[in-house]
Amino acid sequence: MYLWIHLIAAVLLLLVVMFALTKKDNHITPYVITARILYVVMILDGLKILIPAISRNIPLSIVKVVFAIGLIGIIEMMFASKMKNQLNSKKVWLTLGSFVVVFILGFMLAQGRPFI
Ligand code: HEM
Numbered sequence: 647m648y649l650w651i652h653l654i655a656a657v658l659l660l661l662v663v664m665f666a667l668t669k670k671d672n673h674i675t676p677y678v679i680t681a682r683i684l685y686v687v688m689i690l691d692g693l694k695i696l697i698p699a700i701s702r703n704i705p706l707s708i709v710k711v712v713f714a715i716g717l718i719g720i721i722e723m724m725f726a727s728k729m730k731n732q733l734n735s736k737k738v739w740l741t742l743g744s745f746v747v748v749f750i751l752g753f754m755l756a757q758g759r760p761f762i
Contacts, residue, residue: 648694649760650707655691656752660745663721667728667738678725685718699755710751717744 661679666677684762692714724741727733 648691649756651686652695652752653760655662655684655687659688659721662710663713663724663741664738667724667733667741669728674725674728681721681725688714697738702757703755706751706755710748710755712752713744713748717748720744746754 662677662680662684666674666681669677692711697705698709699710720741724733724737727737
């Protein structure tokens with residue numbers, strides 16, 4: 647149940663961030679607020695699923711959390727760039743790539759759950 651919430655929030659966050667960064671104008675405040683609500687959900691929910699994950703694989707759990715927090719930082723920097731009209735396609739790809747890395751680490755850590 648907590649893993650489903652984490653997964654759904656992760657997919658929603660990806661969609662919200664990509665919509666915001668590829669929007670034609672830079673009025674993205676509603677997207678920024680939604681993304682921040684999703685971070686809170688993911689951090690609280692992430693802490694809950696972290697306890698069993700740590701006992702299974704300590705190094706991967708640490709790497710996953712560090713990269714996830716790094717991703718949140720990157721997203722915030724990209725929102726700021728977008729609002730100042732300084733975003734370019736390289737930065738959008740960097741954000742997408744960081745999402746891919748965190749998703750891969752998350753799926754590795756969860757070992758196929760909640761699907762298997
Ligand atoms: C931007 C933020 C984040 C994204 C995009 C993200 C994404 C993901 C994804 C896609 C998975 C795999 C879920 C699945 O297999 O169904 C996952 C797993 C996991 N995430 Fe995150 N996550 C984020 C933040 C966090 C944070 C802040 C924590 C810890 C405080 C955390 C802890 C975990 C843990 C422990 C797992 C593995 C759960 C298990 O082993 O069952 N995540 N994450």
